[in-house]
Amino acid sequence: MGNITKGAITPTPDSNPFIYSLSSSRQKGFKPLQAKLYEAIMKNDSTNIKALLAHQPVNEPMTVWDNAARRRPLSIQDQSILPIHLAAKYRREKSLCCLLESGADPKIRDNRGYTALQLLLLHWPKMYITGTDILTRPQKNLATTQRNAEECLRILCEKGVQTDPEMDRDYKHSSLHLALYSGASQAISILIENGANIDDRNEFGKTALHIAAEHLNKEITETLITYGANINCTLPTSGKTALQLAVCTASSKAGRVLAADIDCIRLLLMNGAEVNAQDCEGRAAIHNACLGGRKEIVELLLDYHADANTLTRHGQSPLFLFLQNRSNLRCTSLLNKLLSFSYPLKLTNNRGDLPTGLLFPEFQMQKDFLIRLSQIIWSLQDICKVTVRRIYGEKNKQCLKKQLPVTVWNSLYNYQDYSQL
Template sequence: MGNIPRKGSRDLVVDSAMSLEDGPSAALHSKLYEAIMREDCTTIETESIIPIHLAAKYHKAQSLLCLLQHGADPEVRDTTGLTTLNLMLLHWPVTSTTWAKPGNRMHRILTDIQNNAITCLRILCAHGAQVNAQGESNKRSPLHLAIAYGCYPVLSILAQNGADVNAINEASMTPLHMAANMLNKEMMETLIACGANVNCAVSSTGNTPLKLAVCTASSKAGRLLGAGVSCIHLLLTHGAKVNAQDYKGQTAIHEACFGGREAIINLLLDFEANVNILTRNGESPIYMYLQRSFNVRDTALLARLLDHTYPLRMTNNQGILPAGIMLPEFRLLRDTLIKQSRKPLSLQGICKRNIRNIYGEKYKQHLKQLLPVAIWNSVYCCYDLANLLKQDLPASQQQGLSATQTAFSG
């Protein structure tokens, strides 16, 4: 038993007892003592205490160091299959000093709590703790636990001591997948700096960190909080493949279009997202955009997507139209878009769209300096979809439409 003190190590026992004599550990010792005296085997089995686990759980650095120096095994597991390192991360102090005034008593207490935990982690790593050991009931590595429990300070320490930043858990997710899904930019930055693969795909779904970040940022909560754009930009600037497809054939722009969040769609377009990729079910990004009625009402964003789309495909493989434009209020728009989807673009129109798709908004102004004004205006022109709608209206209704027409820009 690696946690039984060696002969002559009486100081170890004294040190451990003094370090753990107060707080919850005292109650645990008392409960175990009473169970032993009563010969209550059931309690002894379920409440068994391993000294090194107590030291790690309550971040007692001196006791932890003393135990390790006297032969305690950092890899001994508790009844749930957790190692000392696992337990430390599960009980990592979630403290923030940002709200406390620097230098005051509360700020010092919070700082000391964090520093004690970090010191214990460094001691464990220095004494051979397995930083890649996974739980017996799941495949979560210490890095996965650190992400799940918000232990931001430990990521770089674990990585410096050999933790595999691309390890997968029971869901085949890497730590970066988890951090991206949570939109935790600090963790993402640390993992990427430590060598995390930004294009690793989840084996069961094909999701990349970029797709997960876009999904979370495009959700209702993401929209309300305005969160996630910086996380997406971080991934893109570090080489995330913007047009990577999951097992359904969806890309990040499909997810972004379904969510309808303009900032994310524009960002992906700036990084050359392809709006003409189809899913396995034949759905284009603009098809996903038109699935939701509140997206359809954002006519400016719809126009931008239309200006990058060719051919315009209004149905999926089953011939079903997007649900969002099936409302009666969108009848005219629906009929017009269907009509346009059946009308092939001119060669000139195709060339213009290709130029916009290849160069995107990023090089729009650069092209303006290179191309003649007439040609640039032709490529990046503005057209009015309301004029298309007018063609399907009686003359008596065209004037009313003009009063509310909306310009669709490229």
């Protein structure tokens, strides 16, 4: 009991971790007026805030002390905090509105370079909903906290706060990027509707759409597309598009193991993403998909007319990259599909190297067969079949079935079976 300070305020789950008490306010060098202002802001007490601001400049930092440590500040960044920063950080919407009406400057940065808007986004509450429609009490409280955050953001925007504050030397993220990194999906539409530049880039040249697609976040990707994000914008360093980033993530080893959802990729394709756009290395989305070997992604790209014969700067075809990965050689159904779309069949790169996967002893039979296959001169009929498949794609083959004679259609889509390799 000896550690309990008489008159101390009991912390609440959403309150500041460093709470003032009446006894601590009497410590040497501490300002009782600032303690009262601090408590008024945390309690959303507008009446008290206005009264206290008659004696305390609204844009003067309040010194915050750790009650347990008596005289020691919590940390360097928390030694002092502006009233507007406190209200934004802890989502006190009434206090925030009162402070802005009293002349608080939202453009002022704290000692780490953050504005009130950026602090609000940095401390955006994250909500994880279970599969039931019935919310627990903590979830209901968090939902209320999220509504408070949205209300604070609207207040800042209504007061004319710049949604894209000028980024200083050490801080390179726009408000949209910060919202994405903080998981503030609800803030995206509010920021865009209030003037945030949807295609603004961060220090790595990525737009918000690049980041959302790279993380396979369908919800935010859909929101950004709806608001007019440039879907085919490329990264200045690599030349990759949002589609290529999404395919890279979903086709990675982690994407395969976790069976990452490909709805984000489908969404990008449905809204006009250029399926055959090539990056600075000449790679298209189909190259990365084939390297990863996820059949559903490769087939989806082929449905949208991905060119299975596109070569990278090093002369690598999608089939070449597919055969690079040793584990892909066991997926004979996808190998069948790629062989049926590959003409001319190019097994080597510009230096004449074969794919690494074919060099393992257990795949000697596949290697010999594919080399022989690549040396065969195709008939005009076989070339026409590949061309038709490429033009119409997989998703239109059922439409062709209704228009072509059965024998012709069967000839077009009767892929040769290489499963015995």
